[in-house]
Amino acid sequence: MIALPASVRVFERGWLSSNNVLLLDDASAALVDTGYATHAPQTLALIRQTLGARPLDLIVNTHLHSDHCGGNALLQETYSCRTVIPASEGPAVRDWDEARLTFRATGQPCERFTFTGTIEPGMDLRLGALDWQVLGAPGHDPHSLMLYCADECILISADALWENGFGVIFPELEGESGFAEEQAVLEAIAQLDVRVVIPGHGAPFTNVGAALERAFSRVAWLRADPARNAKNALKVLIVFKLLDVRAMTFDALLRMLDDAAVMRAAASMLKPRSEWPALLASIVQELAAKNGPLEVEGSRISAR
Known part of the structure; x- marks a missing residue:
């Protein structure tokens, strides 16, 4: 103590x-x-x-x-x-x-x-x-x-x-x-x-x-490698959102990525906009692997 x-x-x-x-x-x-x-x-x-x-x-x-x-x-x-x-x-x-x-x-x-x-x-x-x-x-x-x-x-x-x-x-x-x-x-x-x-x-x-x-x-x-900071920011903000709302569809999370300026800026440092769906899918899979903070069932993403 x-x-x-x-x-x-x-x-x-x-x-x-x-x-x-x-x-x-x-x-x-x-x-x-x-x-x-x-x-x-x-x-x-x-x-x-x-x-x-x-x-x-x-x-x-x-x-x-x-x-x-x-x-x-x-x-x-x-x-x-x-x-x-x-x-x-x-x-x-x-x-x-x-x-x-x-x-x-x-x-x-x-x-x-x-x-x-x-x-x-x-x-x-x-x-x-x-x-x-x-x-x-x-x-x-x-x-x-x-x-x-x-x-x-x-x-x-x-x-x-x-x-x-x-x-x-x-x-x-x-x-x-x-x-x-x-x-x-x-x-x-x-x-x-x-x-x-x-x-x-x-x-x-x-x-x-x-x-x-x-x-x-x-x-x-x-x-x-500043891209490390960008990827970490996306992970933190995605987990934070899911812990708040508990569950979202992949499409809703993708729209959030496009609407929230900080997330948009982080994603832009990592991939061109055309590759954001694949980028988001990859990050979500990382966060769901090995008893991570998220879990995925079809198009639904939720906090553990």
Whole structure:
């Protein structure tokens, strides 16, 4: 069992939701990231079970992918809590531009939410009776942030560092730089005194040096052949969708591939459009092989 201060509670979530980190002190309760939209009632139940009659005062979003902010709307409705988001995402949320917010581009829903403030690298936050530094974490997402508590040597890393890797490097799918930024973020983490990492997915861990070594190796592997990142992105988004809706026909999944801009960009890096049916069939078969996350029965694809 990894020791964390009493004011830090981690709700480790399985797919589809990101982990939620509840930071408590005598005066307030703050939640870092709120999970996926279809899991919002579960997120609310976890918060209610822990807080009881206390209100949730603040939501802090590390970034605005749907699995990290999908519970915002329900929690705002329930608690009338304040919400802070990465400053660079403010205009897109204010206008609710789903294309810029990646929801439509990834084929993932997110109920509209509002925000009351923004955070950016260099800021300090007092949450859970602890002081946290806001750090930039571009790579997986150009707007992503991390929170670092120097006194307790705790890093809330979002999707910049997991125990075994990191999130898909989405900017590279759109012709923008992402590998170099992920490398720089990992190098910055290596310079911090970190005892515990609370990742966006998976259990908190203390073997930070080994995790960084694996992450550096993966960046190098992806940079050597960017098609690897594109194929990984397609696999992740396909599995995510199937875990959400549980089953789809092959034709519906193919239409999604054409409609969702991020998936379309990834597929375009791998094959010309005329070969997308064969590409999708190959990826689905890979995901269904050897007790993988999907299974195929005729034209029907479902999550195990």
